Amino acid sequence: MGFDKLFNAQLDALKQEGNYRVFAELERKSGQFPRARSHDENGPEEVTVWCSNDYLGMGQHPKVIQAMKDAVDSCGCGAGGTRNISGTNHQHLLLEREIADLHGKQDALLFTSGYVSNWATLSTLGSRLPDAVILSDELNHASMIEGIRHSRAEKVIWRHNDPEDLDRKLSALPANKTKIVAFESVYSMDGDICPMQEIVEVAEKHGAMTYLDEVHAVGLYGPRGGGISEQEGLADRITLIEGTLGKAYGVVGGYVSGSDALCDFIRSFSSGFIFTTALPPAVAAAARVSIAHLKESQIERMRQRAQVAKLRKRLDHLGIPHLHNDSHIIPVMIKDPVKCRQLADILMRDFGIYVQPINYPTVPKGTERLRFTPGPLHSDADIEHLVQALSTLWKRCALAHAVA
Numbered sequence: 377m378g379f380d381k382l383f384n385a386q387l388d389a390l391k392q393e394g395n396y397r398v399f400a401e402l403e404r405k406s407g408q409f410p411r412a413r414s415h416d417e418n419g420p421e422e423v424t425v426w427c428s429n430d431y432l433g434m435g436q437h438p439k440v441i442q443a444m445k446d447a448v449d450s451c452g453c454g455a456g457g458t459r460n461i462s463g464t465n466h467q468h469l470l471l472e473r474e475i476a477d478l479h480g481k482q483d484a485l486l487f488t489s490g491y492v493s494n495w496a497t498l499s500t501l502g503s504r505l506p507d508a509v510i511l512s513d514e515l516n517h518a519s520m521i522e523g524i525r526h527s528r529a530e531k532v533i534w535r536h537n538d539p540e541d542l543d544r545k546l547s548a549l550p551a552n553k554t555k556i557v558a559f560e561s562v563y564s565m566d567g568d569i570c571p572m573q574e575i576v577e578v579a580e581k582h583g584a585m586t587y588l589d590e591v592h593a594v595g596l597y598g599p600r601g602g603g604i605s606e607q608e609g610l611a612d613r614i615t616l617i618e619g620t621l622g623k624a625y626g627v628v629g630g631y632v633s634g635s636d637a638l639c640d641f642i643r644s645f646s647s648g649f650i651f652t653t654a655l656p657p658a659v660a661a662a663a664r665v666s667i668a669h670l671k672e673s674q675i676e677r678m679r680q681r682a683q684v685a686k687l688r689k690r691l692d693h694l695g696i697p698h699l700h701n702d703s704h705i706i707p708v709m710i711k712d713p714v715k716c717r718q719l720a721d722i723l724m725r726d727f728g729i730y731v732q733p734i735n736y737p738t739v740p741k742g743t744e745r746l747r748f749t750p751g752p753l754h755s756d757a758d759i760e761h762l763v764q765a766l767s768t769l770w771k772r773c774a775l776a777h778a779v780a
Protein backbone atom coordinates (compact mmCIF):
# COMPACT_ATOMS: atom_id res chain seq x y z
CA MET A 377 0.00 0.00 0.00
CA GLY A 378 2.57 2.54 1.12
CA PHE A 379 4.68 1.75 -1.92
CA ASP A 380 1.98 2.80 -4.38
CA LYS A 381 2.65 6.41 -3.47
CA LEU A 382 6.22 5.99 -4.68
CA PHE A 383 5.06 4.41 -7.92
CA ASN A 384 2.38 7.00 -8.54
CA ALA A 385 4.68 9.96 -7.96
CA GLN A 386 6.83 8.90 -10.89
CA LEU A 387 3.85 8.00 -13.04
CA ASP A 388 2.33 11.42 -12.40
CA ALA A 389 5.54 13.10 -13.52
CA LEU A 390 5.45 11.09 -16.76
CA LYS A 391 1.84 12.12 -17.35
CA GLN A 392 2.63 15.77 -16.81
CA GLU A 393 5.41 15.68 -19.36
CA GLY A 394 3.04 14.04 -21.84
CA ASN A 395 5.29 10.97 -21.95
CA TYR A 396 2.99 8.50 -20.24
CA ARG A 397 2.58 5.44 -22.45
CA VAL A 398 -0.83 4.15 -23.41
CA PHE A 399 -0.89 0.84 -25.27
CA ALA A 400 -3.59 0.39 -27.88
CA GLU A 401 -5.49 -2.83 -27.22
CA LEU A 402 -5.86 -4.53 -30.58
CA GLU A 403 -6.86 -7.82 -32.11
CA ARG A 404 -5.05 -8.34 -35.36
CA LYS A 405 -7.31 -9.88 -37.98
CA SER A 406 -5.61 -12.68 -39.82
CA GLY A 407 -6.15 -12.35 -43.56
CA GLN A 408 -7.15 -8.69 -43.20
CA PHE A 409 -3.92 -7.07 -42.02
CA PRO A 410 -3.38 -4.07 -41.66
CA ARG A 411 -6.92 -4.05 -40.23
CA ALA A 412 -7.35 -4.79 -36.57
CA ARG A 413 -10.15 -4.74 -34.06
CA SER A 414 -9.70 -1.98 -31.50
CA HIS A 415 -10.90 -2.39 -27.93
CA ASP A 416 -10.85 1.35 -27.32
CA GLU A 417 -14.45 2.22 -26.46
CA ASN A 418 -14.06 5.81 -27.59
CA GLY A 419 -13.14 4.94 -31.16
CA PRO A 420 -14.23 2.82 -34.10
CA GLU A 421 -14.17 -0.94 -33.73
CA GLU A 422 -12.01 -1.49 -36.80
CA VAL A 423 -8.79 0.44 -37.33
CA THR A 424 -6.00 0.44 -39.88
CA VAL A 425 -2.58 -0.12 -38.35
CA TRP A 426 0.05 2.29 -39.70
CA CYS A 427 2.92 1.63 -37.34
CA SER A 428 3.42 -2.12 -37.38
CA ASN A 429 6.85 -3.70 -37.58
CA ASP A 430 5.24 -6.65 -39.37
CA TYR A 431 6.55 -4.71 -42.33
CA LEU A 432 5.54 -7.14 -45.05
CA GLY A 433 2.47 -8.76 -43.50
CA MET A 434 4.32 -12.08 -43.14
CA GLY A 435 2.57 -12.63 -39.79
CA GLN A 436 -0.51 -13.68 -41.72
CA HIS A 437 1.12 -15.25 -44.76
CA PRO A 438 -0.68 -18.56 -45.49
CA LYS A 439 2.59 -20.51 -45.75
CA VAL A 440 3.83 -19.16 -42.41
CA ILE A 441 0.53 -19.86 -40.67
CA GLN A 442 0.45 -23.39 -42.07
CA ALA A 443 4.03 -24.08 -40.97
CA MET A 444 3.18 -23.02 -37.42
CA LYS A 445 0.01 -25.12 -37.32
CA ASP A 446 1.77 -28.18 -38.71
CA ALA A 447 4.57 -27.90 -36.19
CA VAL A 448 2.13 -27.55 -33.29
CA ASP A 449 0.38 -30.67 -34.52
CA SER A 450 3.60 -32.63 -34.76
CA CYS A 451 5.64 -31.23 -31.82
CA GLY A 452 3.07 -29.71 -29.44
CA CYS A 453 3.29 -26.22 -28.00
CA GLY A 454 6.44 -25.64 -25.98
CA ALA A 455 10.07 -26.61 -26.46
CA GLY A 456 10.06 -28.41 -23.12
CA GLY A 457 13.32 -27.05 -21.81
CA THR A 458 16.29 -24.80 -22.19
CA ARG A 459 18.52 -25.47 -25.17
CA ASN A 460 20.91 -27.20 -22.77
CA ILE A 461 18.40 -29.47 -21.07
CA SER A 462 16.13 -31.26 -23.57
CA GLY A 463 14.84 -28.11 -25.31
CA THR A 464 16.90 -28.21 -28.52
CA ASN A 465 14.41 -29.22 -31.19
CA HIS A 466 15.21 -30.23 -34.74
CA GLN A 467 13.26 -27.13 -35.83
CA HIS A 468 15.75 -24.84 -34.05
CA LEU A 469 18.67 -26.34 -35.95
CA LEU A 470 16.85 -26.11 -39.27
CA LEU A 471 16.15 -22.44 -38.57
CA GLU A 472 19.73 -21.71 -37.52
CA ARG A 473 20.95 -23.22 -40.80
CA GLU A 474 18.44 -21.13 -42.74
CA ILE A 475 19.71 -17.97 -41.01
CA ALA A 476 23.38 -18.83 -41.54
CA ASP A 477 22.63 -19.32 -45.23
CA LEU A 478 20.73 -16.01 -45.36
CA HIS A 479 23.82 -14.11 -44.24
CA GLY A 480 26.42 -16.35 -45.90
CA LYS A 481 27.86 -17.26 -42.49
CA GLN A 482 29.00 -20.57 -41.05
CA ASP A 483 26.46 -20.68 -38.26
CA ALA A 484 23.72 -18.86 -36.34
CA LEU A 485 22.25 -18.94 -32.84
CA LEU A 486 18.64 -18.38 -31.88
CA PHE A 487 17.44 -16.30 -28.94
CA THR A 488 13.99 -15.64 -27.55
CA SER A 489 14.00 -12.13 -29.01
CA GLY A 490 16.19 -9.65 -30.83
CA TYR A 491 16.48 -7.73 -27.58
CA VAL A 492 17.83 -10.77 -25.78
CA SER A 493 20.20 -11.60 -28.64
CA ASN A 494 21.80 -8.13 -28.46
CA TRP A 495 21.84 -8.02 -24.70
CA ALA A 496 23.24 -11.51 -24.22
CA THR A 497 25.79 -11.43 -27.03
CA LEU A 498 27.26 -8.00 -26.32
CA SER A 499 27.44 -8.81 -22.60
CA THR A 500 29.33 -11.99 -23.36
CA LEU A 501 31.70 -10.49 -25.93
CA GLY A 502 32.43 -7.45 -23.75
CA SER A 503 32.98 -9.39 -20.55
CA ARG A 504 34.93 -12.36 -21.92
CA LEU A 505 37.20 -10.99 -24.62
CA PRO A 506 40.54 -9.79 -23.30
CA ASP A 507 40.73 -6.00 -22.81
CA ALA A 508 37.53 -5.45 -24.75
CA VAL A 509 36.42 -1.96 -25.75
CA ILE A 510 33.00 -1.58 -27.33
CA LEU A 511 32.61 1.36 -29.71
CA SER A 512 28.91 2.08 -29.88
CA ASP A 513 27.05 4.38 -32.29
CA GLU A 514 25.35 7.05 -30.18
CA LEU A 515 21.88 6.10 -31.44
CA ASN A 516 22.12 2.37 -30.87
CA HIS A 517 19.06 0.54 -29.62
CA ALA A 518 18.37 0.09 -25.89
CA SER A 519 19.08 -3.66 -26.14
CA MET A 520 22.66 -2.99 -27.28
CA ILE A 521 23.19 -0.26 -24.70
CA GLU A 522 22.01 -2.55 -21.92
CA GLY A 523 24.17 -5.43 -23.14
CA ILE A 524 27.25 -3.21 -23.27
CA ARG A 525 26.51 -1.83 -19.80
CA HIS A 526 26.08 -5.32 -18.40
CA SER A 527 29.39 -6.47 -19.90
CA ARG A 528 31.21 -3.81 -17.84
CA ALA A 529 33.64 -3.47 -20.73
CA GLU A 530 35.09 -0.07 -21.56
CA LYS A 531 32.66 1.79 -23.79
CA VAL A 532 33.33 4.53 -26.31
CA ILE A 533 30.44 6.31 -28.00
CA TRP A 534 30.98 7.59 -31.53
CA ARG A 535 28.89 10.13 -33.37
CA HIS A 536 25.90 8.72 -35.17
CA ASN A 537 26.76 7.30 -38.60
CA ASP A 538 30.07 9.16 -38.59
CA PRO A 539 32.96 6.92 -39.77
CA GLU A 540 35.48 9.76 -39.31
CA ASP A 541 34.61 10.09 -35.66
CA LEU A 542 34.84 6.30 -35.34
CA ASP A 543 38.27 6.42 -36.97
CA ARG A 544 39.45 9.08 -34.49
CA LYS A 545 38.13 7.13 -31.52
CA LEU A 546 39.69 3.86 -32.69
CA SER A 547 43.01 5.64 -33.30
CA ALA A 548 43.02 6.85 -29.70
CA LEU A 549 42.89 3.29 -28.32
CA PRO A 550 45.97 1.18 -27.51
CA ALA A 551 46.78 -1.53 -30.07
CA ASN A 552 46.45 -4.41 -27.60
CA LYS A 553 42.72 -3.86 -26.93
CA THR A 554 40.03 -6.07 -28.48
CA LYS A 555 37.86 -3.55 -30.31
CA ILE A 556 34.22 -4.19 -31.12
CA VAL A 557 32.34 -1.71 -33.31
CA ALA A 558 28.59 -1.96 -32.64
CA PHE A 559 26.10 -0.30 -34.98
CA GLU A 560 22.82 -0.71 -36.85
CA SER A 561 22.05 -0.71 -40.55
CA VAL A 562 18.60 0.94 -40.55
CA TYR A 563 17.89 3.17 -37.55
CA SER A 564 14.22 2.72 -36.85
CA MET A 565 13.30 6.15 -35.50
CA ASP A 566 14.77 8.38 -38.24
CA GLY A 567 14.83 5.62 -40.86
CA ASP A 568 18.36 6.56 -41.89
CA ILE A 569 20.80 3.95 -43.18
CA CYS A 570 24.42 3.72 -42.03
CA PRO A 571 27.38 4.26 -44.38
CA MET A 572 28.30 0.60 -44.01
CA GLN A 573 31.21 0.41 -46.41
CA GLU A 574 33.02 3.30 -44.70
CA ILE A 575 32.36 1.91 -41.24
CA VAL A 576 33.63 -1.53 -42.26
CA GLU A 577 36.75 -0.04 -43.81
CA VAL A 578 37.55 1.99 -40.71
CA ALA A 579 37.02 -1.08 -38.50
CA GLU A 580 39.25 -3.23 -40.74
CA LYS A 581 41.96 -0.60 -40.71
CA HIS A 582 42.08 -0.84 -36.92
CA GLY A 583 41.62 -4.60 -36.71
CA ALA A 584 38.25 -4.15 -34.99
CA MET A 585 35.43 -6.65 -34.92
CA THR A 586 32.10 -5.48 -36.43
CA TYR A 587 28.79 -6.12 -34.67
CA LEU A 588 25.85 -5.19 -36.89
CA ASP A 589 22.18 -4.98 -35.86
CA GLU A 590 20.10 -5.59 -39.03
CA VAL A 591 16.79 -5.83 -37.18
CA HIS A 592 14.99 -3.26 -39.33
CA ALA A 593 16.54 -4.49 -42.57
CA VAL A 594 16.36 -8.29 -42.65
CA GLY A 595 13.65 -9.53 -44.99
CA LEU A 596 13.41 -6.05 -46.52
CA TYR A 597 16.73 -5.27 -48.21
CA GLY A 598 19.02 -7.31 -50.41
CA PRO A 599 17.87 -9.70 -53.15
CA ARG A 600 17.29 -12.48 -50.59
CA GLY A 601 16.30 -10.29 -47.66
CA GLY A 602 19.76 -10.53 -46.08
CA GLY A 603 19.61 -6.84 -45.13
CA ILE A 604 21.73 -3.84 -46.02
CA SER A 605 24.89 -5.94 -45.63
CA GLU A 606 23.63 -8.18 -48.43
CA GLN A 607 22.46 -5.26 -50.57
CA GLU A 608 25.90 -3.64 -50.28
CA GLY A 609 27.81 -6.90 -50.74
CA LEU A 610 29.45 -6.49 -47.33
CA ALA A 611 28.07 -9.41 -45.30
CA ASP A 612 31.30 -11.42 -45.50
CA ARG A 613 33.24 -8.50 -44.05
CA ILE A 614 31.00 -8.16 -40.97
CA THR A 615 32.03 -10.31 -38.02
CA LEU A 616 28.56 -10.73 -36.53
CA ILE A 617 25.10 -9.98 -37.91
CA GLU A 618 22.22 -9.76 -35.46
CA GLY A 619 18.58 -9.84 -36.50
CA THR A 620 15.00 -10.46 -35.45
CA LEU A 621 12.31 -12.88 -36.53
CA GLY A 622 9.63 -10.60 -35.10
CA LYS A 623 9.59 -7.71 -37.54
CA ALA A 624 9.69 -8.30 -41.31
CA TYR A 625 9.54 -12.08 -40.77
CA GLY A 626 6.33 -11.64 -38.80
CA VAL A 627 6.92 -14.19 -36.02
CA VAL A 628 9.12 -13.75 -32.90
CA GLY A 629 12.69 -14.47 -31.86
CA GLY A 630 16.17 -13.10 -32.42
CA TYR A 631 19.50 -14.38 -33.61
CA VAL A 632 23.17 -13.76 -34.19
CA SER A 633 25.10 -15.15 -37.14
CA GLY A 634 28.85 -15.49 -37.68
CA SER A 635 31.67 -18.01 -37.76
CA ASP A 636 31.43 -21.46 -36.19
CA ALA A 637 33.85 -20.42 -33.46
CA LEU A 638 31.96 -17.20 -32.66
CA CYS A 639 28.61 -18.99 -32.39
CA ASP A 640 30.12 -21.81 -30.34
CA PHE A 641 31.64 -19.21 -28.01
CA ILE A 642 28.32 -17.41 -27.46
CA ARG A 643 26.47 -20.74 -27.14
CA SER A 644 28.91 -21.88 -24.49
CA PHE A 645 29.28 -18.71 -22.40
CA SER A 646 26.12 -16.65 -22.78
CA SER A 647 23.77 -16.90 -19.84
CA GLY A 648 20.95 -15.32 -21.89
CA PHE A 649 21.24 -18.14 -24.39
CA ILE A 650 21.62 -21.03 -21.98
CA PHE A 651 19.38 -20.37 -18.99
CA THR A 652 16.05 -19.77 -20.68
CA THR A 653 13.45 -21.99 -22.30
CA ALA A 654 13.99 -22.40 -26.03
CA LEU A 655 11.51 -20.92 -28.50
CA PRO A 656 8.52 -23.13 -29.27
CA PRO A 657 9.35 -25.42 -32.24
CA ALA A 658 6.30 -24.06 -34.08
CA VAL A 659 7.69 -20.53 -33.85
CA ALA A 660 10.98 -21.76 -35.31
CA ALA A 661 9.20 -23.61 -38.11
CA ALA A 662 7.11 -20.57 -39.02
CA ALA A 663 10.09 -18.23 -38.96
CA ARG A 664 12.08 -20.57 -41.20
CA VAL A 665 9.31 -20.69 -43.79
CA SER A 666 9.04 -16.90 -43.66
CA ILE A 667 12.78 -16.45 -44.24
CA ALA A 668 12.80 -19.04 -47.02
CA HIS A 669 9.84 -17.35 -48.71
CA LEU A 670 11.47 -13.93 -48.64
CA LYS A 671 14.72 -15.34 -50.02
CA GLU A 672 12.85 -16.11 -53.22
CA SER A 673 9.93 -13.73 -53.45
CA GLN A 674 10.41 -10.09 -54.45
CA ILE A 675 6.71 -9.15 -54.62
CA GLU A 676 6.36 -8.12 -50.97
CA ARG A 677 9.46 -5.92 -51.03
CA MET A 678 8.54 -4.32 -54.36
CA ARG A 679 5.00 -3.54 -53.33
CA GLN A 680 6.19 -2.16 -49.98
CA ARG A 681 8.59 0.19 -51.74
CA ALA A 682 5.85 1.36 -54.09
CA GLN A 683 3.51 2.16 -51.17
CA VAL A 684 6.27 3.93 -49.23
CA ALA A 685 7.04 6.10 -52.27
CA LYS A 686 3.35 6.89 -52.75
CA LEU A 687 2.85 8.02 -49.16
CA ARG A 688 5.99 10.19 -49.29
CA LYS A 689 4.85 11.83 -52.49
CA ARG A 690 1.40 12.59 -51.13
CA LEU A 691 2.85 14.06 -47.91
CA ASP A 692 5.20 16.26 -49.94
CA HIS A 693 2.30 17.39 -52.09
CA LEU A 694 0.30 18.44 -49.02
CA GLY A 695 3.28 20.10 -47.34
CA ILE A 696 3.34 17.76 -44.36
CA PRO A 697 6.91 17.66 -43.01
CA HIS A 698 8.55 14.25 -42.80
CA LEU A 699 12.14 13.10 -42.53
CA HIS A 700 13.71 12.12 -45.83
CA ASN A 701 15.64 8.88 -45.79
CA ASP A 702 16.37 5.84 -47.98
CA SER A 703 14.35 3.37 -45.94
CA HIS A 704 10.75 2.27 -45.55
CA ILE A 705 10.19 4.36 -42.40
CA ILE A 706 8.35 7.68 -42.66
CA PRO A 707 8.63 9.87 -39.54
CA VAL A 708 6.24 12.83 -39.52
CA MET A 709 7.75 15.32 -37.11
CA ILE A 710 5.48 16.91 -34.47
CA LYS A 711 8.16 18.08 -32.02
CA ASP A 712 5.88 18.27 -29.02
CA PRO A 713 4.88 15.34 -26.81
CA VAL A 714 1.39 16.57 -25.95
CA LYS A 715 0.46 17.50 -29.52
CA CYS A 716 1.92 14.23 -30.75
CA ARG A 717 -0.32 12.21 -28.45
CA GLN A 718 -3.37 14.37 -29.20
CA LEU A 719 -2.90 13.94 -32.93
CA ALA A 720 -2.57 10.19 -32.54
CA ASP A 721 -5.72 10.10 -30.37
CA ILE A 722 -7.74 12.05 -32.93
CA LEU A 723 -6.47 9.93 -35.81
CA MET A 724 -7.61 6.82 -33.97
CA ARG A 725 -10.94 8.12 -32.72
CA ASP A 726 -12.14 10.14 -35.70
CA PHE A 727 -10.43 8.41 -38.61
CA GLY A 728 -9.77 4.81 -37.54
CA ILE A 729 -6.07 5.33 -38.15
CA TYR A 730 -3.74 3.81 -35.60
CA VAL A 731 -0.26 5.30 -35.33
CA GLN A 732 1.58 5.24 -32.03
CA PRO A 733 3.02 8.59 -30.93
CA ILE A 734 6.79 8.30 -30.48
CA ASN A 735 7.91 10.37 -27.51
CA TYR A 736 10.86 10.63 -25.13
CA PRO A 737 12.81 8.53 -24.12
CA THR A 738 12.42 6.55 -27.37
CA VAL A 739 13.50 9.73 -29.20
CA PRO A 740 15.10 12.93 -27.84
CA LYS A 741 12.78 15.57 -26.37
CA GLY A 742 11.64 18.04 -29.01
CA THR A 743 11.75 15.43 -31.79
CA GLU A 744 8.42 13.75 -31.02
CA ARG A 745 6.91 12.19 -34.09
CA LEU A 746 4.36 9.94 -35.73
CA ARG A 747 6.19 7.07 -37.42
CA PHE A 748 4.45 5.51 -40.41
CA THR A 749 5.47 2.18 -41.92
CA PRO A 750 3.52 1.56 -45.12
CA GLY A 751 3.54 -2.03 -46.27
CA PRO A 752 2.48 -4.12 -49.23
CA LEU A 753 -0.98 -4.60 -47.75
CA HIS A 754 -1.84 -0.91 -47.39
CA SER A 755 -4.06 -0.04 -50.37
CA ASP A 756 -3.92 3.19 -52.32
CA ALA A 757 -7.26 4.06 -50.69
CA ASP A 758 -5.68 3.54 -47.24
CA ILE A 759 -2.92 5.97 -48.18
CA GLU A 760 -5.40 8.52 -49.45
CA HIS A 761 -7.51 8.24 -46.31
CA LEU A 762 -4.41 8.77 -44.18
CA VAL A 763 -3.13 11.83 -46.02
CA GLN A 764 -6.59 13.43 -46.06
CA ALA A 765 -6.88 12.91 -42.31
CA LEU A 766 -3.41 14.35 -41.70
CA SER A 767 -4.13 17.29 -43.94
CA THR A 768 -7.37 18.07 -42.06
CA LEU A 769 -5.62 17.87 -38.71
CA TRP A 770 -2.68 19.90 -39.90
CA LYS A 771 -4.98 22.77 -40.70
CA ARG A 772 -6.91 22.35 -37.46
CA CYS A 773 -3.82 22.34 -35.28
CA ALA A 774 -2.08 25.08 -37.28
CA LEU A 775 1.20 23.25 -37.23
CA ALA A 776 4.10 24.73 -39.12
CA HIS A 777 4.27 23.59 -42.73
CA ALA A 778 8.04 23.78 -42.77
CA VAL A 779 9.99 20.85 -44.10
CA ALA A 780 11.83 19.20 -41.22
Ligand SMILES: *Cc1c(COP(=O)(O)O)cnc(C)c1O
Pocket residue numbers: 489490491492494517519560564589591592620621622623629630
Ligand atom coordinates in the same frame (compact mmCIF):
# COMPACT_ATOMS: atom_id res chain seq x y z
C1 LIG B 1 13.12 -4.01 -32.02
C2 LIG B 1 14.61 -3.92 -32.00
C3 LIG B 1 15.40 -4.90 -31.41
C4 LIG B 1 14.79 -6.00 -30.60
O1 LIG B 1 14.22 -6.97 -31.41
P1 LIG B 1 12.99 -7.82 -30.84
O2 LIG B 1 13.01 -9.06 -31.63
O3 LIG B 1 11.77 -6.98 -31.02
O4 LIG B 1 13.28 -8.05 -29.39
C5 LIG B 1 16.76 -4.84 -31.54
N1 LIG B 1 17.37 -3.84 -32.21
C6 LIG B 1 16.64 -2.85 -32.77
C7 LIG B 1 17.35 -1.77 -33.50
C8 LIG B 1 15.26 -2.85 -32.67
O5 LIG B 1 14.54 -1.85 -33.18
